[in-house]
Amino acid sequence: xxxxxxxxxxxxxxxxxxxxxxxxxxxxxxxxxxxxxxxxxxxxxxxxxxxxxxxxxxxxxxxxxxxxxxxxxxxxxxxxxxxxxxxxxxxxxxxxxxxxxxxxxxxxxxxxxxxxxxxxxxxxxxxxxxxxxxxxxxxxxxxxxxxxxxxxxxxxxxxxxxxxxxxxxxxxxxxxxxxxxxxxxxxxxxxxxxxxxxxxxxxxxxxxxxxxxxxxxxxxxxxxxxxxxxxxxxxxxxxxxxxxxxxxxxxxx
Numbered sequence: 001x002x003x004x005x006x007x008x009x010x011x012x013x014x015x016x017x018x019x020x021x022x023x024x025x026x027x028x029x030x031x032x033x034x035x036x037x038x039x040x041x042x043x044x045x046x047x048x049x050x051x052x053x054x055x056x057x058x059x060x061x062x063x064x065x066x067x068x069x070x071x072x073x074x075x076x077x078x079x080x081x082x083x084x085x086x087x088x089x090x091x092x093x094x095x096x097x098x099x100x101x102x103x104x105x106x107x108x109x110x111x112x113x114x115x116x117x118x119x120x121x122x123x124x125x126x127x128x129x130x131x132x133x134x135x136x137x138x139x140x141x142x143x144x145x146x147x148x149x150x151x152x153x154x155x156x157x158x159x160x161x162x163x164x165x166x167x168x169x170x171x172x173x174x175x176x177x178x179x180x181x182x183x184x185x186x187x188x189x190x191x192x193x194x195x196x197x198x199x200x201x202x203x204x205x206x207x208x209x210x211x212x213x214x215x216x217x218x219x220x221x222x223x224x225x226x227x228x229x230x231x232x233x234x235x236x237x238x239x240x241x242x243x244x245x246x247x248x249x250x251x252x253x
Contacts, residue, residue, distance in 0.1 A: 077245065116237070
């Protein structure tokens with residue numbers, strides 16, 4: 001005979017299993033926060049196939065993380081704080097997982113009046129090296145204002161250089177108050193869709209001449225096919241980076 005009530009003391013610990021609980025019987029009043037806080041912490045960005053429980057118009061469903069994650073996946077960050085380094089080199093940051101990458105950063109030199117730019121890193125037969133061939137095409141266009149309120153346009157570029165500049169002029173050294181900041185997108189460095197890698201972005205920086213502040217856009221492409229590009233190295237091309245932080249993100253499309 002089925003019982004409508006059972007004294008609690010007569011039920012052994014862990015005696016009730018799922019077969020004795022009615023469907024849809026567990027509501028918010030029976031769910032404790034420790035169901036979440038007592039679980040093992042992931043402590044990392046979830047994988048695309050990790051699952052989240054949601055209520056879809058009142059119906060519980062599972063959802064893969066790939067459907068709700070942001071448009072950018074952080075790949076790597078390099079930073080220095082008043083400790084001079086020759087370059088910021090990102091090896092193996094370009095993979096088959098993405099065709100576009102966003103790179104955001106700021107840098108300050110340890111010597112006045114030096115230009116900032118980048119070179120690709122390429123991998124062949126298990127060995128990684130910097131690509132120094134004269135096939136970088138870059139251009140910059142922007143505006144400037146100086147400490148006397150003088151203004152003007154700023155144009156520059158290079159065809160088949162052995163590196164790509166970010167901005168046309170040198171960067172001012174003023175401890176940690178004068179930096180070059182940039183935000184750039186790199187398109188298909190592995191040449192999975194296109195036969196040439198390209199890039200574009202925005203930048204602002206201070207130049208020593210009359211403390212001119214420059215702001216503008218920059219871009220470029222390779223004048224040759226280099227399907228082995230797997231990374232990038234940023235530097236002042238002659239001196240050290242004293243302060244800086246650069247982060248590479250993969251762009252989900």
